Amino acid sequence: MTTAPPSIPLPTPRRRRNAVGPVVLLGATLLTAAAVFTACTIGPGFSDSSVFQPKAPPAFDTPLPIPPLADSRVDGGTRVFSLTADEGQMEFTPGMTTPTWGFNGDYLGPTLRARRGEKVAVEVTNKLPETTTVHWHGMHLPVAMDGGPHQPIEPDAQWRASWRVDQPAATLWYHPHPHGDTEEHVLRGLSGMFIVDDENTGTYGLPAQYGVDDIPLVVQDKKFTAGGEFQLDAQGNEVGLLGNVILTNGAWGSVLDVTTELVRLRILNGSSARTYDFAFDDGREFSLVGTDGGLLEAPHSTDHVRLSPGERAEIVVGLEPGSETMLRSLPPDLGNVALPSAYGGTDEFDVLLLRAADALQPSASLADRFAPVERFAERDADYERTFEVQNREINGLRMDMNRIDEVMQIDSTELWTVTNRDLFPHNWHVHDVQFQVLDIDGTPPPAELLGWKDTIYLEPRRQYRIMMRFEDYVDDDKPYMIHCHLLLHEDEGLMSQFVVSKSEPSRNTEPSDGGGGHGTH
Template identity: 50%
Template structure:
């Protein structure tokens, strides 16, 4: 029996055991909320004479006591676990100094960033042990919550799981004028959700046996187990990232209070959407604003679903409001004015078939093969068909809009700008995809499942962006992999 066929059958067997919330799955609902939430520090840049903001990130090994008194081996940027928050504004010239002190190769991908392919940090921009990579670009996209993480082909899952991840926040003048909560760490709070498997000694276990890879029963928020957050304002903006390898979260408050979704992966919505639950597959982000009253306490949680990757009910974080809260402004009813992504009537249509855990359109990833050639500035319609169990789909460099999921409109809060989308089992998602203007016929961007074990196993393809009219002359085989260090 072929390996991928056996793997697909195993996946179906796993799916069969994952039903409604709590159906034979582990949860984590007995927390005491004993640990103060850590907010990742903002990384201060050095500003050069020409105004360029230089940020320094060092990948390194360390030890972290995820459980009190039980340190375990972890990886981090500029520290032992996770990384600082990089923050810059539209129009800023950026330079990064990424140093690798891991003792093995890695990369750093700027997930959600619109930038030249050679600066993207995908599997071709390898940073060798001891080397320093210095990508640079000008930020030219709307305000958004993006992030950074390794993208070394075959090792992405383990590098992220061990702790290499951080946020990259983009600001712009239009968003700043809206009066949204914006004091970082006070009323503008990042939440990086990750699940871990811990052994009896509190150590990280790395045993990706299930179809989707590691799905842990311990949830960390910003690297903190069993956390609480002290609320000091009536309105709090939460920037929530699903930084897990495979787990999907169905996020709600325990009292089912409603909150306003104001943004998704690639920027703000045109108007806020009131909901009581949001769904986040790996790599997706959402920005919400929630209201609190003095002295109240409420738990943020994830409830189990029937997709296999969202098994079990899990408490995430307890919010504890102070006796007196500083009042906030109401969320504006008009947010982003950026036109939504619209495909022309004659838009190019591309089709992608996800099968098993390691193929797109019947082929595994090949670092030397260009799968798609796209003219700069194009808006296309991509059909992403999932023939098996749960997958999702991330496209580098772009912003897209979900047109429909199996012919039905997505929920209103998912109709904003995105770069990652959940593709339910045996469904087809149509996307209107807007590409940028950075051209390079010899350096590819990636599209792939963001369930990281699937990505590592080969569920990934490559595309280049080229000058319009030159598509037919672009070689489909790469002669080198642009490795650094």
């Protein structure tokens, strides 16, 4: 089938500030990784005098900032939010002022919150000196409202996105998505959470008092120049920028004063490149209750959870009166990565201190099971596709704003086989849909991957089969995105475009031999 052109070609994006050199080829991976080792690790080898070097770990005595719930108004049956992207400044460390960008404030943005079935609108005003966009990561919505690179907001302009929320309760987020400049805009501070509620919100014994026992955590690593500005250059590190300061909701060394027996943490990996493995310093177990697209079918008891950039996890942890525990990131298992230390695979650091009051309010018991998650089966697939990720290419092609790479048929279920051919990390994010992991190298997924996902870490040389359904929204001209959410990779071309059409699928598809019903979301 002939590929459909996008409706309105956009200008070629400007060159990224401090852009790195040519893309590293697979054969040069080990050499490049070794060359940048001292520039990208937190450990003792770090010696660049132009970069801010913390003299000691933070004291973890700064109260955790809680992003405010965004104000809204109801206009003609639509809940309307307003966001303004603007410049600001913050003192992340004493005596050092950093120029920042934020939504409705100096850094990050408020938490948007809406209920399934509500019609919402977000009016975004751009007061920045550059064109930006706002993408609703994880949201099922019409492509014209997606906020990807085809919905630019010029300086001093306003963009209004409106849609009906139609998906289960979940922890989603929003961030810029300008082609070629996403990493820089996110690093400067433009991110926020978008929480979706549904008929099950407040049930199952899940903590639900926002800012009290239901806590959003935006975790980001940063690197500063000696003068206090954000460093935006990855300094040749193939995976992107790895910072030596960890911010939680914009604070370095923060503490959460816990007043209830159970606490729900909605953790977002808001970093541009770093993969975390979240755990507690005393090894305590906690309940993983939700992933990107909503609740699991049942709580999963574990002592750690790995999150690559863009992924979310909802966990519930219990504390005893008068006790404390440190949320930290252990060295993440990156899979068969060449020289893991060059990609943060040996890094370990504290993230947030949880400090319990001497007397705690009782919490309801967590339910043994939540709402059922109807699983896709291979026989449900109407079509199959194969994607290979290597260097900055998907199936041998770099991103082209004027090219449609795939055409998906409305009301169809697809099975994708996705393989990372490199020996360094990638991950995989699909706009508009939530997907399920069918298997990894033919093996059923672990418990933490049994829920709905929109982003997944791709270990090197492994094959992931995922399934999703395309429904509700048709547009033959405007494309959604598929891309690596390691933002340097995305900016340098590891992204492709697809449309959802009434037409037969095109390009990389094969009809499935299976048949039968479809999973529902």
